[in-house]
Amino acid sequence: MNPNELIEQDLPEGLHPDTLAVRVSIPRSGYGEHSEALYLTSCFVQPDAETSARRFAMQEEGYTYTRTSNPSVTAFERRLAALEGAEAAIATASGMSAILLMAMGLLKSGDHVIASQSMFGSTIKLLGSEFARFGVQTSFVSQTDVDEWRAALRPNTRLLFAETPTNPLTEVCDIAALAAIAKPAGALLAVDNCFATPALQKPLALGADLIIHSGTKFLDGQGRVMAGAICGSNKLIDGVFAPLIRTAGMVLSPFNAWVVHKGLETLSLRVAAQSANALQIARWLEKHPAVERVFYPGLPSHPQHKLAMAQQGGVGGSVIAFSVKAASPEQGRARAFHVIDSTRVCSIATNLGDVRTLLSHPASTSHGRLSEAQRQAAGVGQGLVRLSIGLEHVPDILRDLSHGLDSCGRID
Numbered sequence: 001m002n003p004n005e006l007i008e009q010d011l012p013e014g015l016h017p018d019t020l021a022v023r024v025s026i027p028r029s030g031y032g033e034h035s036e037a038l039y040l041t042s043c044f045v046q047p048d049a050e051t052s053a054r055r056f057a058m059q060e061e062g063y064t065y066t067r068t069s070n071p072s073v074t075a076f077e078r079r080l081a082a083l084e085g086a087e088a089a090i091a092t093a094s095g096m097s098a099i100l101l102m103a104m105g106l107l108k109s110g111d112h113v114i115a116s117q118s119m120f121g122s123t124i125k126l127l128g129s130e131f132a133r134f135g136v137q138t139s140f141v142s143q144t145d146v147d148e149w150r151a152a153l154r155p156n157t158r159l160l161f162a163e164t165p166t167n168p169l170t171e172v173c174d175i176a177a178l179a180a181i182a183k184p185a186g187a188l189l190a191v192d193n194c195f196a197t198p199a200l201q202k203p204l205a206l207g208a209d210l211i212i213h214s215g216t217k218f219l220d221g222q223g224r225v226m227a228g229a230i231c232g233s234n235k236l237i238d239g240v241f242a243p244l245i246r247t248a249g250m251v252l253s254p255f256n257a258w259v260v261h262k263g264l265e266t267l268s269l270r271v272a273a274q275s276a277n278a279l280q281i282a283r284w285l286e287k288h289p290a291v292e293r294v295f296y297p298g299l300p301s302h303p304q305h306k307l308a309m310a311q312q313g314g315v316g317g318s319v320i321a322f323s324v325k326a327a328s329p330e331q332g333r334a335r336a337f338h339v340i341d342s343t344r345v346c347s348i349a350t351n352l353g354d355v356r357t358l359l360s361h362p363a364s365t366s367h368g369r370l371s372e373a374q375r376q377a378a379g380v381g382q383g384l385v386r387l388s389i390g391l392e393h394v395p396d397i398l399r400d401l402s403h404g405l406d407s408c409g410r411i412d
Contacts, residue, residue, distance in 0.1 A: 285322050290409060324339060
């Protein structure tokens, strides 16, 4: 067998996403490996100078330098695009670098963006502060009020950007309704699908133009590596973002790409099991006397429960937020810290989507760099705790949370 000959895939049409998650990849090498190879190299040897010139000029397909492309990265991109129902995907070094790439590719000085005020803190900071320095204006509106999105439109609006469910309050927006606002205005709609993942939600099918991912979360699923991606049309991925990333260099490493590529194989199984666990825990939290409110789309008490069930295949996901009862922000912070510090099984960490249950205090971590006014607008109070539910035995997690919740009433 010639190791230089590639063995092409020949998959039939109409395969289920669970099949695509384990089968879509790049061609096997001539060695016929069953598990996808890891191409851990910074550059690629060219057969001759003329071929090298054509490939660097993008006149011929072929790998040249890993900042431009790499087979392990391509494998991840193809698999994720297949799961999202997208024509193409482009991988980045992290979720935030995916948002940065999107903004750099689509926006210029004088352009306007409409975004949810409930988004991840770093996203608010990037759009509202960093890009403002370059003349890009952003209006932050209610995640759930479609009329606010419509009213915020300007002649120079180029992008609507939503995150659904949001981090950490799990607010859900109506993707189809936002698409109906964006398209007549000549704007693009981008949706951060980090919380729901393609296992539960398909934004492109609901009218979105772009999907943002932090592969660090559920796509990897075991908290091992950083990764990000944008999914969309060939026109946007190949025509706008690929030339830019080739220059800007916020690329995904081959090792990280390989890890997340393998993580996608078990994505639907993990998300289903973690979501089932989360529903049990959310119901328990809702009944606990020390808990003021639970934020979880799978509960009927969630304001957007019906919408979430329609958009997310009847599943609430595996991220929960809850606020502890307190008489003041200071007491809320102290009690939230007490609940967090009293755990012995859960991990105190700011990631999510891990097979291990994680908990964090959003006001001092993910939203810690925002002003108090921005935190209040996002609904992130000092008594709020975020849980990312893993695969542990549910009664073990309930006992772990009980240590702090049962005694937090004594904390002033």
